[in-house]
Amino acid sequence: MNTDDAVDLTADLIDSEARDTVTVSGADASTYLQSQIAQEIRDLAVGSARWTFVLDPTGKIDSFARIRRTADDVFVLDTDAGFGEGLVARINRFKIRVDADVELTPAASAAPSADHEAARIAAGWPRMGNEIEPGSTIPATTGVTNLAVNFTKGCYPGQELVERMDSRGADAPKSLRVVDVADGTAAGSPVVVDGDEVGTVTSVSGTIGLAYIKRGNDVGRAPAHLD
Template identity: 30%
Template sequence: MSDQERLRRGLGLVRPYRVVSVVGPDARRFLHGVLSADVAALPVGASTRTLLLEPRGKLVAHGWLLAIADDRFALVVDEPVGVSTLEHLGRFCFRVDVELELGERPGVLWGPRARERAGVEPGAVVSRADGLVADLAPPRSGGPPRVLVLGPLPDEVPAVDEEAFAAVRIEAGEPVAGVDVDTTTIPQEAELVAGAVSFTKGCYLGQELVARIDSRGHVNRLLRGIVVEADGVPAVGAEVRRAGRRVGTLTSAARSDRLGAWIGLAVLRRECEPGAEVELAGEEQVLGRVAALPLS
């Protein structure tokens, strides 16, 4: 079984995330004010998807919040934005009794067998004498199951190479913060709002833009998949052009053994609908087509 198939059908070990611990008597109140999820209502022993935004509503990080105890939480974010997440939280950490710390890259069990192997229920955070395990709900409904492990890993779970993981992640339509999405991205452009934002909790950092778009607006760009079915290897960073006009930039690329093609992610102008033909203008010009996410 290939590494890609292991992630799709079985179980593999990956390390795509960093963990920021938030500890102290004011931890829950502090996080409720800066994150998009309803932290006040999050039970101890549960996890939820959430967003960390700039004051103007653009994306800093997307990930999961783990409620380990009433005064102890862990924010799980993409590895490229681990440091910037810590720094961003620190800017708003005044007149509150909390301590922030950035941990190393934890092991993540990825695949349909992850929960069974870790012994954890959907959405649960389980503390153990030697660490904890936490189920992380996929950003897209029906996405790949995954369980974060802090502490000893289960025996005989094979590590998967980064290229295979990239292919499965792109197929699933999951953008990496700091790579595919960044502080120029509105959360709705990457379909990151569902399951990560409470529209009833009241104010939080960056709320105004997200709420305004949800209630009466739309975005002009959308995260799309790109499939290269002709010859050629797409280059990350290549301009995506439609009828000679630049409509975005290719931010991730990998070869999918399931689709038998190179695939990628790009935030494109809204008019680039699935099925549209595009040119990827890197060192060589490669032809591709826009595809809806997840890729099938």
């Protein structure tokens, strides 16, 4: 799948009103961001966007965002509401003698609409704060590395863990799955099969949920973007 097309394919899952935006502009914006994120942006056309992880040096996810090029030296990243400040802090962390300004615009709404949330969960798309905890979640568990990581772009913080797991074909200790749940199930509930706890529910909409399922358990179904 073309990573630019992936943004269009996930449009119905994302409520634009519930996204913090971070604008990075300046003569060094492109080269600096290229060195910091998991996605390739040197060939990103003006007006196009891609999904990307922004990782900490150990390979844990700091942010999961879309990055759109709005001019040759202007990029707009958007992420789930409430996580823009963390993205700004991460972008600024290594910005030394770099000609690039970073500006945060908070989301208009703190939470996505019920329709967007239902579509997101049914598709198996991760959300910051639910399926992705900054500083602790590794990319391989989320099911979106094929859309958010470019494996040929070169060095960036956190690359070693991502590349090592990919090159070895290593299975993550858990994986995100779409599961059927009982009415009234809440995030944090255990997933139990034959008396054994095999996972944890992370998001719920009606009787459909997302859950992290332990390796070796065939529970639920793969996210739609992995089919």
